[in-house]
Amino acid sequence: MDGFSGEIDNYVNAPRRSGAKWVPHFLIEFDHANCISCGRCIKVCPGGVYVFEDDGDKMIVKIDNLDNCIGDTCCEKVCPKNKTMHLHKFSPLGKN
Numbered sequence: 001m002d003g004f005s006g007e008i009d010n011y012v013n014a015p016r017r018s019g020a021k022w023v024p025h026f027l028i029e030f031d032h033a034n035c036i037s038c039g040r041c042i043k044v045c046p047g048g049v050y051v052f053e054d055d056g057d058k059m060i061v062k063i064d065n066l067d068n069c070i071g072d073t074c075c076e077k078v079c080p081k082n083k084t085m086h087l088h089k090f091s092p093l094g095k096n
Helices: 003-013 040-044 074-078
Strands: 026-030 050-054 059-063 085-089
Touching: 040 050, 040 074, 074 085
Parallel strands: none
Antiparallel strands: 026 085, 050 059
């Protein structure tokens, strides 16, 4: 792991001021049929949410670390298909 990724991991996994574990507040709606597996989301995501997965004859983008999503929408902004992914803010207690 390079230094930058390590810094992100430390930030994402660090305990909050209250001492509570950080709970993600974002859900990602991902349209696999629209994804062209360009990997741009993988490259820009500071939390390492996306990974490539071998699907036999090709590599596909997969959400692997949703807990690391910080909701910065970098993935949405770089997606050339524009409607492949959308982040939705939610309350972990079910109160939107």
